[in-house]
Amino acid sequence: MTYVLPLWTPPALDIQGSDALFPIRRVHCVAKNYGDHIREMGGDPQKVKPKFFSKSAHAVVGxxxxxxxxYPLATQDLHYEVELVVALGEGAEIFGYGIGIDFTKRDxxxxxxxxxxxxxxxxxFTGAAAVSQLTPFDKIGEMTEGAISLSVNGEVRQAGNLNQMIYNVREIMDHLNGYDVLLPGDIIFTGTPAGVGAVEKGDVMSCQIEGLSDFTVKLV
Structure with missing residues (x-):
């Protein structure tokens, strides 16, 4: 088969301890999954059911x-949201985990x-999903708890724990499978704790999730 355009290389992530890459098929995102973040956005955690949106695989950088x-076009109010990212491998089972920043043009x-x-x-948009290298599942197992944080220029802005998620990783996967069958290569952003805010060109964001390698993102 021939194509009228040259085929592009799929976006991919490094894997800790491996020379192979993880190819990204689709990006699923949970809209609100931490009670404190829902409250800071003016919502009621007791009334929230899982809501999802998607990003293009080509939005991923990292x-x-x-x-x-x-710094992206057409915004004066770019916000960060640190999140646990789940990567799905063969059989759409959990392959590994990373740290992600879901960027939003809030205006x-x-x-x-x-x-x-x-x-x-x-x-x-390009750069809307920053993702670290992946830590394989067999090195860390299920991630149901652990500190998660983000600092901007050394100042802590977000701090929480994965056990504060309203829906854990497996529950998120079950809900997503109810909308469309999850596939190998899919990645899932699992929601963010409170403390989201704006960043500017030149800012450096340092992200940590207990058990994973630290992740740093600089806006240029």
Missing amino acids: GRDEVSID IQAEAKKNAMPWDTSKN
Whole structure:
């Protein structure tokens, strides 16, 4: 078979202790999954059911412990959200975990919400999903608890624990499978704790999740 355009290399992430790469098929994201974050966004955790959105695989930048990302176009209010990322391998079983930052053009999102319009352009753009290298499942097992944090220029902005998730990793996977069958190569952003906020060009974000390698992202 021939194509009218050259085929592109799929986005991929490094794997700790391996020369192989993890190819990314799709990016699933949980909209709200920590009670304190839901409250800071004006919601009620008792009334929240799992809601999902997606990003293009080509929104992903990273695969290493340190990455630089260009400040995106068409926003004056870019927000960070640190998250546990789950990578699915053969049989759509958990292959490994990474640290991710879900970036949001908050001004674009707010305008879209005000007008009852889709807000995918606020979430889906080049660099909208920063992801670290992956730690294989067989090295760490199930991740149901552990500290998660993000600092901006050395100042802690987000701090929580994975056990504060309303829906844990397995429950998220079950819900997603109810909408569309999960596939090998899919990655899942699992939600963020409270403390989201704006960053500017030149800011450095340092992210930690207990049991995983630290991840640093610089906006340039």
